[in-house]
Amino acid sequence: MKSQPQAAGKPAPKFSEFVAPVSHPLPLWILYPLFFMWIYLPHGTLLRLPYFWDEAGYYIPAALDFLHTGSLIPHSTLTNAHPPLPSILLAAWWWISGFTPWTTRTFICMVSAAALLGLFRLARSVAGNAVAAAVTILTALYPIWFTQSTLAHADIFAAAFTLWALSFYLEPYGSSERRNYIAVAVLFSLAALSKETAIITPGALALWEFVRLLTEGKASKEFPGAPSWRWITALLTPILPLALWYAYHYHQTGFIFGNPEFLRYNASANFTPLRVLLSLWHRAVHLTLHMNMYVPVLCTVAVLLMPRRPDETLPPIRKPLLPTLLVIVLGNAFAFSILGGALLTRYLLPVYPLILLVCVCIWKERLQRWVWLAVLTGVAFFAAQHINPPYAFAPEDNLTYRDMIVLHQQAIHILETRFPGATVLTAWPATTELEHPELGYVHHPLKIAPVDNFSPAEMEKAATDPGTYDTALIFSTKWTPPPGHFNLSRSSQGSDTRFFDFHNDVTPAQAAIILHGEIVWQASRNGEWAAVLHFPRVVEASLTPPQR
Structure with missing residues (x-):
């Protein structure tokens, strides 16, 4: 790349003031087997x-449809218009390895390892090997990432392509600038074809590049990696393949x-100011507090309040890298x-590693023994995999999802063995578990009577028929949290319901009273529970002689 002349009367800023180039002699391909294990x-x-x-409800059936019919x-x-790349990749893997939960989850582990390798490349290029190792390990331990590393949701595919795209976008520049433009365009396009919402990150970055181009003016062209129309074009490229898919x-x-129902639930019904503000509050909690994320965040705040060391070097994260990460998060x-x-x-899956990257870089900047903060964070994340927080949350956020699966297996086994011809009143996702043997719960489909949920209103409605x-x-x-226990989410239940x-x-006892049945089996695991109810019906029958 040819050097550009400096602006008159003002020396051009060095790119080292923006991103710290770091030597990284270890080839990435050597690390992938370690990451996978x-x-x-x-x-x-x-x-x-x-x-x-959602594996059972959409992603596995969609991939099986592509495997069997090519559709x-x-x-x-x-159909909810999710892009087809996860289905294509899963079907290709099943064609090679066979269709079982073990082969599927092994493949998702491979995808997660690839995502962590992209994160390592990103962190190493801007902050060095030590920070990259710490950020990668902490990300793998974070409960939300840990659970998604075996679940066949589109989010892990989109996160992998997004982190690799960011590793090229934030790479210190040299002779490979054209390669980086192409890599960013291709990888972000693959992310968007994995899940449509992955377009948010390149869209935000394109807007950021445009703002920088307007505000920094001519001086911004005096150093490599400056904002340019080439970057904006590369970042907006994913719009084209996504538009072709929708067409x-x-x-x-x-x-x-x-x-239309999917569109209403996920978009058009959400455009109310109060809901958006409440959602922002929930997202702030998810990004800074949820599943012990408050440990690295509070450590970072404490470190920033400490006086700087006299021999302190320049921080590993420099402008405009830190604002760029902030643009992605916001x-x-x-x-x-x-x-x-x-x-x-899980919608925020590629964002959590970026928050951890900022935290670890600040620790390394301010503390000589910053590794102890990383160890503390790792212990907190490991604990959060097994210990539930004092508020309501989705089972897939930590290993609670395993408890839910085991309970469903036990309950469905009772139904198959004791009531093989029954018609089962239940709600999603058990409705799909009972109807589709390929999901791993039943040997033969069972008849169902679906309800929306197990709220008192739905139970009363079911009792009428x-x-x-x-x-x-x-x-x-x-x-x-169990009744009588500390519950931080109790005060927000009204707005959450609305x-x-x-x-x-x-509860099972309440359902038995409302539906006039008897509990034949129930069990609980770490706060999750399931129950099977039976309803002995009295049927009046009479014999009618045949008419001549």
Whole structure:
């Protein structure tokens, strides 16, 4: 790359003032097997679990449809216009390895390891090997990342491509600038084709590049890596393949963004100021407090309040890198305060590593023994995998999802063995678990009588038509602190019920009273519970002689 002349009367800023180039002699391909084993071995007891939640509800059926028919539009489940790349990759892997939960979860471990390798590349290029190792280990231990590392959701695919794209976007520049433009455009496009909301990050960065281009003016062209129309073009490139997918989806189904109910729940019903503000609050909690994330955040705040060391060197994160990371975090937080009917934490999966990167860089800048803060954070994250916080949360945020799966397996085994011809009253996701043997819960499909949830209102409604079912499978749909225990989410239950579909599940005893049945089996694990109810029906029968 040819050097550019300096602006008159003002020396051009050196790029070292913006990003600290770091030597990294160790090839990345050597690290990938280590990263894979780091993910695979701790998940050994989880690899043979049947499919869970949105896996069972959408992603596995959609990928099976592509494997069996080659159709990018799923037909065994409602289409919601999610891009098809996860289905294509899963189907290709099943074609090689066979279709079992173990092979699927092994493949997701491989994807998670690839994502962590991209994160390591990103952190190493801006802050060195020590920071990169710490950030990568902490990310792998963080409960939300840990659980998503075996679940076949689109979010882990999008996170992998996003982190690799950011590793090229934030790479210190040399002779490979053109390669970085191409890599960023391709990788962000693959992220968008994994999940449509992955377009948020390159969109926010394109806006940031445009603002820098306007504010920094001519002086910004005097050093490598300056904002430019080339970067804006590369960052906006993912819009094209995503638009082509939506055009194809519209041509095939008549809907651009999925069925109308899906669009209403995830977008059009969310545009109220109060809901957006409440969502922002929830997203702030998710990014700074949830699952013990408050430990590294509070450590960082404490470190920033300490006086600087006399021999302190320049910080590893320099402008405009720190504002760039802030743009990504805020862009995702604001976007996911509007998009998505459920405030699932996995939507923010690629953002958590960036927060940890900032924290670790500040620790290394201010403290000589910063490693102890990393150890403290790692212990806190490991504890959060097993110890639930004092508020309601989705089971997939830590290993509570394993407890839910095991309870469903036990309950469905009771139904299969004792009531094989029953019609089961239950709610999603058990409805799909009972109807589809390929998900790993039943050997043969069972008839179901679906309800929306296990709220008192839904149970009362089901009680008015008792002839449509003769058994029931009820379970906890979220983890909540037991009655009488400290509950931080109790004060927000009213707004959560109004805007985020929160409800209190009836207990098995309450369901038995409302539905006039008897509990034949119930169990609980670490706050999760499930129960099977039976309803002995009295049927009046009479013989009618045949007419001549």
